Amino acid sequence: MWSFSTYKDKRYWILLITAIIILVLFAVFTPDYILEKTNFVxxxxxxxxxxxxxxxxxxxxxxxxxxxxxxxxxxxL
Structure with missing residues (x-):
């Protein structure tokens, strides 16, 4: 089940920061004609x-x- 121990794990924070950076870069550098497709996002x-x-x-x-x-x-031993 879900617990708060995930937030205490440093692996989670390393991946979360990396994922947010990748997501921002993806949103900024992806061309508009790709983002405008209905099912892509x-x-x-x-x-x-x-x-x-x-x-x-x-x-x-x-x-x-x-x-x-x-x-x-x-x-x-």
Missing amino acids: PFSMLIFIVLFWSTYHLWKYFGDKKKRNNTDDSCD
Whole structure:
């Protein structure tokens, strides 16, 4: 389920700032004739949101897995 722990994760803030910069650059530099198409903006926003959250969860999964493996290996003598 959803929790506030996401906002405490620095991976989220790194990706959010990067995503906002990319979104602003996309809005500024995309030609008007592309933005005027009816389905382009909702479809691109959907793709953008899916990429953001999938990147966040993959990064979190592999980072936690690496941390878990490092702590398990350090206990062996």
